[in-house]
Amino acid sequence: MPIITLTSDFGYKDHSVAAVKAALYSELSDLTIVDVSHEVSPFHITEAAYIIKNAYHNFPKGSIHLIGVDAELSPENKHLAIFLDGHYFICANNGILSLIASEIKPEKIVEINIHNSIETNFPVLDVFVKVAAHICRGGTLEVIGKLIPEIQQIKNLEPIVNDKQNQILGHVIYIDNYGNIVSNITKKRFTEIGKGRSFVISARNINFNKVYNSYSEAINFKLPKEKREEEGKKLALFNTSGYLELAIYKSNPHTVGSAASLFGLKLTNTISINFENETKYAG
Known part of the structure; x- marks a missing residue:
């Protein structure tokens, strides 16, 4: 049974968290979804990076981590699927994995290119869920994106x-x-x-x-x-x-x-x- 974790700045007032979970269950009926946090300060990448770094390694290898913080697709904010330390991460290329990748080198990074299936301006729902389902079914990352050598780093992260x-x-x-x-x-x-x-x-x-x-x-x-x-x-x-x-x-x-x-x-x-x-x- 795959484990998928969710981290976001969605909060609980709106429907966003429930919609993402519903989409995941529609794709995969047999899975476990764990909420890491949905109270990240809006668009605060460093805060999200700290939470993810300290949470992910407690989960079994092969777990999939969806990160919905500053995830809107733009020419400067591409979407990534990353295999790192035995875990999969799906997020925007905005430096959100800097704290982890500074210590452990990602084994594989792909820039997601399945955006022709986007139906709304909610990429976590339309894109990240589909990528997570693809991985859960045994699909490889190369099928949903092109390999790239590195991820963006957060500036001034180090003292x-x-x-x-x-x-x-x-x-x-x-x-x-x-x-x-x-x-x-x-x-x-x-x-x-x-x-x-x-x-x-x-x-x-x-x-x-x-x-x-x-x-x-x-x-x-x-x-x-x-x-x-x-x-x-x-x-x-x-x-x-x-x-x-x-x-x-x-x-x-x-x-x-x-x-x-x-x-x-x-x-x-x-x-x-x-x-x-x-x-x-x-x-």
Whole structure:
């Protein structure tokens, strides 16, 4: 039984998600459809890229991932079918797979050319569904498109390191359901540049000089509960995906607020890390 995942910026108010699922079931009666997310910010490619990167590898090899974000066909926004890391991805060539393809090279990329069957201006419904059905039936990618050597990359996806190697300039690429801020600075990059030096993480007027490995590590559980600093505790950590995250312990965006609201941060805002000039080596 094939697995097809859906990721989009469609939301749930409109009929779009249901229409795509109905079309898939009309093509293939025996399949499993999994919603990854339909709450991607409208046309926000980087946000979608982060979600896809952290979701796809949890599915079995051979799964098919439909990505309906900024998917309208245009001369500068062609449609792709990609085989990468044992998975199939169907999306627009707008850089949405940059985070994955920067680490794992696609085995096959085709530019879809079956658009003579388009009936509406809803390509996920008219094109992506047909391509997914073709793959599920055992069809090859070459039948529905022409091979191309590479995909488009998102510009400025990587953080910037200055010439002195004492500063990393990143930005906000995602805000999660709890209002926590995710940057494009990875733990690997932080370790490579930091080399054990002291540092200050700055975002607007908020500073951090320590990074935790989990949310609860920031709490001193040896103290009685009434004496602990829990509510409103500001912290920086490397999240389960290995990205630097700024958070409020047990925040609730709908009541007490969140890192995004309390720090005044939005998507694309700058986050910087400044390291001291001299390296301190252990020993």
